[in-house]
Amino acid sequence: MPQPQTDILEKKLEKLRQIIADCGSALIAFSGGVDSTFLLKMAVEVLGDRALAVTARSETYPEREYREAVRLAAEVGARHITIASKELEIEQFVNNPPRRCYFCKKELFTKLTEVAREQGIERIADGCNADDVDDFRPGMEAASEMGVISPLKEAGLTKEDIRTLSKRMGVSTWDKPSLACLASRFPYGKKITPEGLEMVARAEDFLRDLGFRQLRVRHHGDMARIEVPKKDIPTLIEEETRRKVVEGFREIGYNYVTIDLAGYRTGSMNIGFERRGKG
Numbered sequence: 012m013p014q015p016q017t018d019i020l021e022k023k024l025e026k027l028r029q030i031i032a033d034c035g036s037a038l039i040a041f042s043g044g045v046d047s048t049f050l051l052k053m054a055v056e057v058l059g060d061r062a063l064a065v066t067a068r069s070e071t072y073p074e075r076e077y078r079e080a081v082r083l084a085a086e087v088g089a090r091h092i093t094i095a096s097k098e099l100e101i102e103q104f105v106n107n108p109p110r111r112c113y114f115c116k117k118e119l120f121t122k123l124t125e126v127a128r129e130q131g132i133e134r135i136a137d138g139c140n141a142d143d144v145d146d147f148r149p150g151m152e153a154a155s156e157m158g159v160i161s162p163l164k165e166a167g168l169t170k171e172d173i174r175t176l177s178k179r180m181g182v183s184t185w186d187k188p189s190l191a192c193l194a195s196r197f198p199y200g201k202k203i204t205p206e207g208l209e210m211v212a213r214a215e216d217f218l219r220d221l222g223f224r225q226l227r228v229r230h231h232g233d234m235a236r237i238e239v240p241k242k243d244i245p246t247l248i249e250e251e252t253r254r255k256v257v258e259g260f261r262e263i264g265y266n267y268v269t270i271d272l273a274g275y276r277t278g279s280m281n282i283g284f285e286r287r288g289k290g
Contacts, residue, residue, distance in 0.1 A: 020172055027166035028057055034134040036061035038127045040119065040159070041091070042072070043080030045170070046138035048184040049177050050163055052087045054136070064089045065126055067096035067119055070205055071193045073212050075219075086183065094122055098194070099205060109149070109199050115192070116150035120157040135159045141169045188225040189277060196230045210235075210264050217259045221252065225275055234267040235260055241274035 031037060031054050039051045041064035054062035064084045068077055077093075084091035096119055098104045103114040123135050137154055139161035154161065163173065170189075177185035194203050196211045207230050214228040214235055223243060229236040237256075239247055246252060247270060260268045 023166050023168050030162045031057040036132045038063050038132045038135045040137045041066050043083050044190045045184050045187050048083050049173050050138050055089050064091040066093050069096040070208050105203050107203050113149035113153050116153035139164045141167050213263045235265040236269050236271050238271045238275040
């Protein structure tokens with residue numbers, strides 16, 4: 012007889028606790044998203060003050076999300092520090108090849124290694140989960156090279172598992188929309204610029220202020236391609252909302268504003284790349 016889903020989830024959770032306990036002390040790469048917040052919550056529960064959250068502040072990380080990360084770290088009772096990340100000083104990152112995330116994560120984990128050494132912390136952990144193994148994530152290669160562990164992935168916890176457990180434990184991010192670095196809004200091969208990042212951040216904040224939660228604004232020069240869940244497209248094209256979005260985006264710097272009829276999905280910039288092959 013198959014095991015009840017609750018039993019399977021409890022076994023995964025117990026495995027996660029053991030992985031964290033075996034660390035002795037852990038630095039959590041903390042973005043304030045669903046995964047890293049749950050991981051930090053568990054690290055604080057298991058390790059107490061031997062857990063440390065570190066958030067990297069940069070132009071690719073929305074200011075709105077940074078403020079939220081500060082609040083969430085306090086909510087789970089974690090020690091929390093901020094460092095500066097300088098992705099835009101890395102030529103390989105700015106040129107935006109398909110392996111862009113490798114160079115970003117390599118720089119981040121190098122800095123986190125320095126912090127861990129200064130703080131006397133034994134392990135560095137990120138929030139990758141079991142679903143991430145099926146996605147194209149060059150950053151995971153950098154994590155492996157730098158000895159960074161992924162306790163959620165190792166415990167077999169999927170995004171759905173993490174949301175379920177977060178809700179059960181009262182973690183406020185249980186239904187938080189998925190997030191990603193602002194650089195992911197640029198087509199591969201198009202340079203990532205401070206000006207473009209600022210446009211994307213302002214455009215996405217504009218849509219959130221209108222009440223949209225899950226969204227992406229893909230940056231195609233002076234054209235914005237908006238992705239929202241299919242159920243939200245009718246709301247987006249209502250006359251008053253449509254007018255506000257067009258006017259607001261033009262003030263930001265977009266001459267053309269489009270809606271992607273395929274709807275929101277992660278990794279939409281990978282479509283052409285995947286067709287050509289990843290080799």
